Structures are given as C-alpha cells and as structure tokens.
Amino acid sequence: MALCGFLLFFITPAQADDTYEITQYHVDVNVLKNGDAELTQKITYDFDGDFHGVYYNQDLRGIKGVSNINVSAVQNGTTINMNQSSTGDNNTYTLEQTEDNLKIKLFHAISDETATFTYHYLLHGVVTNYKDTAELNWKIIGEKWDVPLKNVLIKIQLPQKNIKELQGWTHGKLDGQTTVKRTAGQVLIKLDENPENQFVESHLLFPNNVTPDNPNRVNKSIKKNVQRQEAELARQANEKRKRSERRSTIIKYLLLGLSLLSVGGWWLWRWRNPGNPQKPLPPVVHSYEIPEYSAEVTQAIIEDDQPNSKTFSAYLLELAAAKKIAIKKTGTKKDDYEVVLLEENLLKENKLLKVLFNEVGDGSKFSLKQLNKFGKRQRNSTKLQNSFSEWRKRVFKQARKSGYHDAVNAKLRTIALWSTLGSSSLLVVTMVVFWNTWVFWLLLLALIVNIVVCHFYRKKRPKYSKSGWQLLYRLLCFKKMLQDVGRFDMKKVGDLILWEQILPYAVAFGLAKKVIKELQTNFSTAELETNFGSYYPIFILGTGNFETAFNNSFTSAITSNSTSASGDSGGFSGGSSGGFGGGSGGGAF
The missing domain is CATH 1.10.3630 (yeast vps74-n-term truncation variant fold)
Structure with missing residues (x-):
C-alpha cells in the first residue's frame, strides 16, 4: 500500500537571514533476522548564522513502531551524547511519538559552524515475508526535507551473506547509483545530491531464509508481480533518460549553432559597415596654444x-x-x-x-x-x-x-559593443555545455578572436x-x-x-x-x-x-537628496513502489 506524508513538526523557525546546508547524509540500515532494522543516520549541517538546534521526523506508517532511541552530536571533534528532557536545555532532546510519527527535537545552540548529528533507533517490522520472497520496501529518505541533501550514502546490510537471489531497485532522482553486493548481502545507494522534497526509496527482494524469525508474514506470492512492476518502472526510467539525453543533445547543438551564427552574423555586419575609420593619433606632445573653445x-x-x-x-x-x-x-x-x-x-x-x-x-x-x-x-x-x-x-x-562628433561611428561602436557582448555571452554559455571536449577549445578561441576584433573595430572608428x-x-x-x-x-x-x-x-x-x-x-x-x-x-x-x-x-x-529494463536489480528509476517512510524529513531551528 502506497504511503505518503505526515504532519509537519511545528517549531520556531530560524530567522530569514540564517541559513544552513546539509553537506553529508549517511544512513546505515542493519536488517535483523526478525525483520526489524537498526537505523543509524549521520547528518552533517553547515550553519550560517545562529541556530538553537535541529529536528528530525520519522514516518512510522506501514511498520510496527520504534524503540531504543539514542541521539548524539559531534562538533569540533567532540562527541556529545544527548539526554532526553522536556526542559529544552542545551544538549537535550524531546520526543513526541504517535502511532504514525516519531518527532525528535534536538536542542544544540550553534553559530556559523559545522556539526554532525546522529540518530540511532530500532524500527520494527520493516520486512515482510511472503510465500515466495521476503520484501523490504522503504522510503529511507522522505520527501519532507526543505533543503538539498549532499553526498548521500545509504548502506543496507542484510543478516546473511552470499544471497544469490538478492535483488534491489531504487526510486527517486534518476542520476543516482545502486550497487547490489550479493556476496556481502548488501545494497549501496549513492547520490551526489538529492533535491529538496525528493524521496529515495529502496525496494529489495531476497529469500525468506534471510529473515527466518520474522513474525510479519503474508500468505501470498508477490515476486513475479514485483519483478514485472520494477521492469516497467525501469523501462519508463530508461525512456525518460533517453528523452532527456536527446533533448539535451538537441539543445546543445542548437546552442552551438546559435553561438556560431551570432558570431558570424556580427562579423558579416562588421564587414558590411566599415564606417569612417581614422588613422591613429600621433604621439601627444606639448602644445602651448590656448584652445579656441572655452x-x-x-x-x-x-x-x-x-x-x-x-x-x-x-x-x-x-x-x-x-x-x-x-x-x-x-x-x-x-x-x-x-x-x-x-x-x-x-x-x-x-x-x-x-x-x-x-x-x-x-x-x-x-x-x-x-x-x-x-x-x-x-x-x-x-x-x-x-x-x-x-x-x-x-x-x-x-x-x-x-x-x-561622428554620429555614424558612434552608432556603429555601440552596435559593435552590444553585438560582441551578446555573441560572447552565448559563447561562454556554450563553452560550459561543451566542457572537457574539443569544442570547448574551439569556442574559447572564437571568444578571444571575437573580443579582439571588437576592440580593433571600435578603436579604428x-x-x-x-x-x-x-x-x-x-x-x-x-x-x-x-x-x-x-x-x-x-x-x-x-x-x-x-x-x-x-x-x-x-x-x-x-x-x-x-x-x-x-x-x-x-x-x-x-x-x-x-x-x-x-x-x-x-x-x-x-x-x-x-x-x-x-x-x-x-x-x-x-547631491544632498541622492541617493534496468530486464527486471534485474541495481537500477535507479522514477515513480514509487509504495514503500513506507515517505513523510520523513527534518531541518534546523
């Protein structure tokens, strides 16, 4: 069953001038034989301004609850273990837990520094054992983050190794990387950056004997349906990538053509508008003759x-x-x-x-x-x-x-300047698009020549x-x-x-x-x-x-008033397989 959203955790917001970034987001998931999962999240914040602390919301819908909660922080190499308290004192945390949500609010005053906050707890019933397979379907990163998450690494470790039938798929941003390590019984998910309000969902299938003590069992078969579903999602993702690549290629070469056309057009205009060239002035010498004008x-x-x-x-x-x-x-x-x-x-x-x-x-x-x-x-x-x-x-x-005053030359000089600025801007944008290719160097040469030609055109007129x-x-x-x-x-x-x-x-x-x-x-x-x-x-x-x-x-x-489409595992696709946890997220206050 598809699950999404949860109630926002209302807190006192930071001032508009205070900002923060999440520069690293590491998650370790240790799946147990009974189908529970030990979750450790290490989230590194870079604060710009004055903050009172951070918070995290764990969506519990679709699972059996949470226990064994521990919270800590590392700042300037010092580890601080947080104690639960309702006082709001520095280096304490509060919990608000319902059937659907776990809300952790961590009080840690910090200004213009970096700190890593660790959340460790046990989630119950994250794996379901069916007749033909066991399944883990989980939005490990929810869609309630208001800032991008950088350097994302998720490691899911199963309680058994050498799992030949282990399959894994990831849903979310299409440029992530999923690695299924069957020998190690492990799945790794990596993203350079996950956008704000974008979930990352992991969908795993593995034999029932990996979680033999799991009480969460359903007497039906799902494996073939899941594989067909994931194959279709992978096909759609691959089609989307291909369309995106085709669109990007078309845009790239249209931009290249427009850049070269703009440069060529301005050079042609220059040839057709010679204006009134003047010879360079001779060296300036002393003159003692009073000018004829005031x-x-x-x-x-x-x-x-x-x-x-x-x-x-x-x-x-x-x-x-x-x-x-x-x-x-x-x-x-x-x-x-x-x-x-x-x-x-x-x-x-x-x-x-x-x-x-x-x-x-x-x-x-x-x-x-x-x-x-x-x-x-x-x-x-x-x-x-x-x-x-x-x-x-x-x-x-x-x-x-x-x-x-020569009005003709003045007009030509203005047109030449703006034409060069426009065509050069297009060249610079196109150079960025063709970075690390031979086209980049061709465009760089064209840019230099473009500026030099404009300089001498204006200088002679x-x-x-x-x-x-x-x-x-x-x-x-x-x-x-x-x-x-x-x-x-x-x-x-x-x-x-x-x-x-x-x-x-x-x-x-x-x-x-x-x-x-x-x-x-x-x-x-x-x-x-x-x-x-x-x-x-x-x-x-x-x-x-x-x-x-x-x-x-x-x-x-x-001035006083101025002023993968085959159904195999390992691919990243869009859409969702209906995993729990979509309402998870956090921030700072």
Missing part, C-alpha cells in the same frame, strides 16, 4: 560627455576674467568666498546662475556659506540639480555644434569626425602640457597674463592645484600679486583656493 566646452569635447561640477568652477573663473562676475575672499576659512554679479544680462541666459544669485543669494551676490545652507533642503537641492543638468546639456550641445579627430589631438596636446607642468620653465610659455587665461582649463581638467603650485615656484610673490589679476587673492593667498571650496560646496548642495 574650458567647459573643451572638456566636453575631450570626454565626449556632459561637463561636471569642476568644469562649472572653470566657467565661473572665465566669467570673472571677463569681468562679468567677481569672486572675493571674505574671511580666513576655506569656504569664505563670495561671488558678486557684475553683468545682470548673465541671468537671462543662464538658469543655474539665476538660482545661485536670486535664490541662494540676495540677487546681487551669493556666498559659499549660503550655498551650503541652501542645499540642505531637499527641494532646494533638487532645483539646483535640475538647473545644473540644464547647464550641462547646453554646454554639451554647444560642444557638439563644433562638428567634432572613434566617435570623432575627421576634423574632430584633429581637434581632439590639439586639445590633448594642450592638456598634456598642463599635466607636465613642473617639467619646464613656465616663464618660457608666457607671462602671467597668459597663465591667467590658461587657469580655467587647468580647473576643468582637475589640474588646478598642480598648476598653482608651479606658478608659485616659477614666479615671485610680487609678480603674482601684480600680474595674476583677480585670481591672486582667491588662489594664491590663504590656505585654500576657490576652485576646491566651490566644488565641495556645490557638489554637496546638488
């Missing part, structure tokens, strides 16, 4: 991206040099700066400046202290963010008007037009000169008036501190004070400089 536009062209907050600092310096605003040091602290409006028309064409002067300040000026305070409110920070975003877009649009490529080179040479400041005499480049024009570019490139330091080395204090214009008090005097102070204040303000 600092913020220059930075946008070099990066091919919208400018950042440092670039806005450079923009303010350009306005100061053009006498449209004034930047003043108002105290001794690093953020004691004030920006004064000198040309009111600026506010008509620049929303960000309008917010800074009219809402952060009083309409004619604003200070960095006011900016810090203004940005602390989320609504104000959002308004600054939106205004800054508009300014960045406007500058980037202005940079694009220079004609440096920059996002810059022919004129933009030449412009980029000039700008990079100018930036290179600023990066190498300190390796040449700055006076030979030009006087301080020229360096006053260059400084906003140094700010936009993030090189202001380096340039200021070298200016102080190459020019005297008198020269700087006389000839460095409005930049002297805000960069040279004091402990800080305007660029750093403004960038810190502005960045803080705009």
Whole structure:
C-alpha cells in the first residue's frame, strides 16, 4: 500500500537571514533476522548564522513502531551524547511519538559552524515475508526535507551473506547509483545530491531464509508481480533518460549553432559597415596654444560627455576674467568666498546662475556659506540639480555644434559593443555545455578572436569626425602640457597674463592645484600679486583656493537628496513502489 506524508513538526523557525546546508547524509540500515532494522543516520549541517538546534521526523506508517532511541552530536571533534528532557536545555532532546510519527527535537545552540548529528533507533517490522520472497520496501529518505541533501550514502546490510537471489531497485532522482553486493548481502545507494522534497526509496527482494524469525508474514506470492512492476518502472526510467539525453543533445547543438551564427552574423555586419575609420593619433606632445573653445566646452569635447561640477568652477573663473562676475575672499576659512554679479544680462541666459544669485543669494551676490545652507533642503537641492543638468546639456550641445562628433561611428561602436557582448555571452554559455571536449577549445578561441576584433573595430572608428579627430589631438596636446607642468620653465610659455587665461582649463581638467603650485615656484610673490589679476587673492593667498571650496560646496548642495529494463536489480528509476517512510524529513531551528 502506497504511503505518503505526515504532519509537519511545528517549531520556531530560524530567522530569514540564517541559513544552513546539509553537506553529508549517511544512513546505515542493519536488517535483523526478525525483520526489524537498526537505523543509524549521520547528518552533517553547515550553519550560517545562529541556530538553537535541529529536528528530525520519522514516518512510522506501514511498520510496527520504534524503540531504543539514542541521539548524539559531534562538533569540533567532540562527541556529545544527548539526554532526553522536556526542559529544552542545551544538549537535550524531546520526543513526541504517535502511532504514525516519531518527532525528535534536538536542542544544540550553534553559530556559523559545522556539526554532525546522529540518530540511532530500532524500527520494527520493516520486512515482510511472503510465500515466495521476503520484501523490504522503504522510503529511507522522505520527501519532507526543505533543503538539498549532499553526498548521500545509504548502506543496507542484510543478516546473511552470499544471497544469490538478492535483488534491489531504487526510486527517486534518476542520476543516482545502486550497487547490489550479493556476496556481502548488501545494497549501496549513492547520490551526489538529492533535491529538496525528493524521496529515495529502496525496494529489495531476497529469500525468506534471510529473515527466518520474522513474525510479519503474508500468505501470498508477490515476486513475479514485483519483478514485472520494477521492469516497467525501469523501462519508463530508461525512456525518460533517453528523452532527456536527446533533448539535451538537441539543445546543445542548437546552442552551438546559435553561438556560431551570432558570431558570424556580427562579423558579416562588421564587414558590411566599415564606417569612417581614422588613422591613429600621433604621439601627444606639448602644445602651448590656448584652445579656441572655452574650458567647459573643451572638456566636453575631450570626454565626449556632459561637463561636471569642476568644469562649472572653470566657467565661473572665465566669467570673472571677463569681468562679468567677481569672486572675493571674505574671511580666513576655506569656504569664505563670495561671488558678486557684475553683468545682470548673465541671468537671462543662464538658469543655474539665476538660482545661485536670486535664490541662494540676495540677487546681487551669493556666498559659499549660503550655498551650503541652501542645499540642505531637499527641494532646494533638487532645483539646483535640475538647473545644473540644464547647464550641462547646453554646454554639451554647444560642444557638439563644433562638428567634432561622428554620429555614424558612434552608432556603429555601440552596435559593435552590444553585438560582441551578446555573441560572447552565448559563447561562454556554450563553452560550459561543451566542457572537457574539443569544442570547448574551439569556442574559447572564437571568444578571444571575437573580443579582439571588437576592440580593433571600435578603436579604428572613434566617435570623432575627421576634423574632430584633429581637434581632439590639439586639445590633448594642450592638456598634456598642463599635466607636465613642473617639467619646464613656465616663464618660457608666457607671462602671467597668459597663465591667467590658461587657469580655467587647468580647473576643468582637475589640474588646478598642480598648476598653482608651479606658478608659485616659477614666479615671485610680487609678480603674482601684480600680474595674476583677480585670481591672486582667491588662489594664491590663504590656505585654500576657490576652485576646491566651490566644488565641495556645490557638489554637496546638488547631491544632498541622492541617493534496468530486464527486471534485474541495481537500477535507479522514477515513480514509487509504495514503500513506507515517505513523510520523513527534518531541518534546523
């Protein structure tokens, strides 16, 4: 009679963040001559988190009961024998036994460690002696485990050796292994991993004289029916395996074909879309020629991206040099700066400046202290963010008007990148499927070639037009000169008036501190004070400089709210032969 399920053992669950694995599940079944079985289960847990103990449920339906229960644990090489107690104290266990179930709850506090728990007891009446054979039909692993069981080994030892008519079948996951050792009177069942909620059932037939003292007898013959039943289950299992293998083979080669087709398609697309290749830029050298574009536009062209907050600092310096605003040091602290409006028309064409002067300040000026305070409110920070975003877009649009951008190449570069990512991903998945075959190495070579081809395709097709490529080179040479400041005499480049024009570019490139330091080395204090214009008090005097102070204040303000078919034995098949024990299982709490 088919048996399944039992009442769940309700316990206090572990916290959601605490997890465990069962890394080894070993079962020894010693069948006695009277048809009883001594059962020893050794279950190794790997705990991640804090746990109070473990539990196990033994389904008793279909057998005659249980006795001689012993429980122990091994942790860090120390064996702990558990005592039965209703107190719930550490290293004790409780039992709740009914006609249908044995419930063992073991209290053993453990955190982030490994332990092996052993359950040993005697199950009565597990073997039935019929007229023509004795039968053991048992779901040794029940379907009530909520986690996979790894490294499963089940050993069933009969009370006699040299059993020529011993037959054994296993039902459950189809990739297990069953070994029938007739000389030893033993059956071994192995699985690398048994999935959660999946039973493992052993069905054995052997002569009645193996269990001669068994009182559990039935006066009928079953052997031929059982063999036919198991042959049919084995046939179904083999058919299922063959279907699975055919399906896997089809999927494998479809995936291989799709991978190679995707690579070939992208290579064909590359050949049909040459774009506008550019020759590599010559080595970057020093250029002392000031760019024809403002600092913020220059930075946008070099990066091919919208400018950042440092670039806005450079923009303010350009306005100061053009006498449209004034930047003043108002105290001794690093953020004691004030920006004064000198040309009111600026506010008509620049929303960000309008917010800074009219809402952060009083309409004619604003200070960095006011900016810090203004940005602390989320609504104000959002308004600054939106205004800054508009300014960045406007500058980037202005940079694009220079004609440096090649839209065709930019589009081809994007398509090439995503095509390579897609085809390479397919290649990697297919490589896993064909692991340890010659196809793997072929696919690995294709993957490497695919990535290299994409790299050179994109490298030869920059996002810059022919004129933009030449412009980029000039700008990079100018930036290179600023990066190498300190390796040449700055006076030979030009006087301080020229360096006053260059400084906003140094700010936009993030090189202001380096340039200021070298200016102080190459020019005297008198020269700087006389000839460095409005930049002297805000960069040279004091402990800080305007660029750093403004960038810190502005960045803080705009980011405050971000966030076997023959009937012989030994096979693994699906289905069930109706063995007892299907409701067994366990876990941790």
